[in-house]
Amino acid sequence: MYEELAIFELSIWLGLSAWIANATPVLGGGGRPIDGGRNFRDGHRILGNGKTVRGFIVGMVFGTLTGLGQFLATPYLRPILSMFVTITPEMDYVLSISIPVAFLMSLGALIGDLIGSFIKRRVNVKSGDSSPFLDQMGFIIMALIFAVPLMMPSPVFVMILILTTLGVHWLSNAAGYLLGLKKNPW
Numbered sequence: 001m002y003e004e005l006a007i008f009e010l011s012i013w014l015g016l017s018a019w020i021a022n023a024t025p026v027l028g029g030g031g032r033p034i035d036g037g038r039n040f041r042d043g044h045r046i047l048g049n050g051k052t053v054r055g056f057i058v059g060m061v062f063g064t065l066t067g068l069g070q071f072l073a074t075p076y077l078r079p080i081l082s083m084f085v086t087i088t089p090e091m092d093y094v095l096s097i098s099i100p101v102a103f104l105m106s107l108g109a110l111i112g113d114l115i116g117s118f119i120k121r122r123v124n125v126k127s128g129d130s131s132p133f134l135d136q137m138g139f140i141i142m143a144l145i146f147a148v149p150l151m152m153p154s155p156v157f158v159m160i161l162i163l164t165t166l167g168v169h170w171l172s173n174a175a176g177y178l179l180g181l182k183k184n185p186w
Contacts (some may be wrong), residue, residue, distance in 0.1 A: 002085045002169075003086075005154060006081060006084065006085045006091060006185040007091070007157065007160065008142055008160055010091055010094045010095060010120065010157060011094075011157045011158075011160035011161040011164060012161070012164060012168075013070065013094060013095065013097065014094050014097070014153055014157055014161050015105075015140060015143070015161045015164070015165060016066055016067075016084055016103045016141035017063045017064065017066045017067040017070070017097070017101075017102035017106050017107040017108035017109075017138055017143075018063065018106065018108065018139065018144075019057075019109075019165070019168060019172070019184065020062050020063045020066040020106075020138075020168075021059040021063025021064075021066075021105070021106035021107075021109040021143075022059065022062060022063075022110070022113060022139045022140075022169075023063060023110045023172050023176070024058050024059050024062040024063070025052070025056060025058050025059040025110070026053075026176060026181045026182055027062075027181070028052060028055035028056075028057065028058035028059075029054070029056050030049075030052055030054070030055075031053055031054035031055070032052060032053050032054070032096060032143045033047065033048070033049050033050075033051060033052055033053075034051045034052060034053055034056060034114070035047040035048070035051065037049075037087075040121065040122070044102030044122070044123065044124065046118065046120045047114060047118060047119050047121065048117060048121060049077045051113070051117050056110055057109045059106065059109070060103075060106050060107065060110065061151040062106075063102060063105065063106025063109065063110075064099065064102050064103045064106050065096070066102060066106075067097055067101065067102015067103065067105070067106070068099055068102070069098050070097045070098060070102065071098060071099050071102070072098070074096055075128065076082075077095065078092070078095060078134055080106045081095070090153070090156075090157070092153045093151075093153060094153050094157050095153075097151075098150065098151075099149055101150050102153045103145050104142070104143075104146040104147045104149070104150060105143040105146060105147045106142070106143070106177070107145035107146055108142040108145060108146025108147065109139040109140065109142060109143040110139070111142055111146070112139040112140070112142025112143060113137040113138065113139045115138060115142065116129055116135060116139070117133065117134075117135035119134055120134060131147075135169070136165060136169040136170070137162065137165065137166075140150035140162060140165045141162070144158060144161075148151065173185055175181055
């Protein structure tokens with residue numbers, strides 16, 4: 001039982017920098033849109049007003065700082081975790097998040113969000129409107145893809161992370177809405 005719980009917790013640990021990078025751009029408080037207000041050849045905005053340079057930078061900073069915190073905490077967490085489970089090499093691999101991995105996961109999460117926004121504009125979904133797969137899965141999948149050059153966790157961690165992201169994404173957006181940081185609860 002403890003081993004399954006440890007795998008679940010480490011899956012969350014794996015996605016933490018991407019989740020933080022994806023959730024914190026709203027703290028940037030607007031600013032210049034990444035697309036500069038320009039339209040694509042289809043006449044619709046390239047990304048929309050919600051994707052700003054300041055928000056992208058805020059997401060990168062907070063996501064990477066999360067990775068720094070993970071890196072600094074790992075030597076203290078490893079002995080605590082080992083009191084409850086035998087740490088397998090796969091567990092230790094995920095526990096040992098490096099700062100470059102956190103940077104790449106943060107960058108991937110934000111690029112994934114931009115790609116989702118671009119696709120939503122192409123299929124005529126307005127900025128801020130919900131698009132479940134693109135909003136909830138695009139950022140985490142791109143974060144994992146960007147991290148592959150430096151880290152490739154086992155499929156069990158990836159699947160748990162993806163499934164957990166669905167619930168966590170919904171909860172974090174609802175919280176952001178209730179706190180007045182987001183215009184919509186999705």
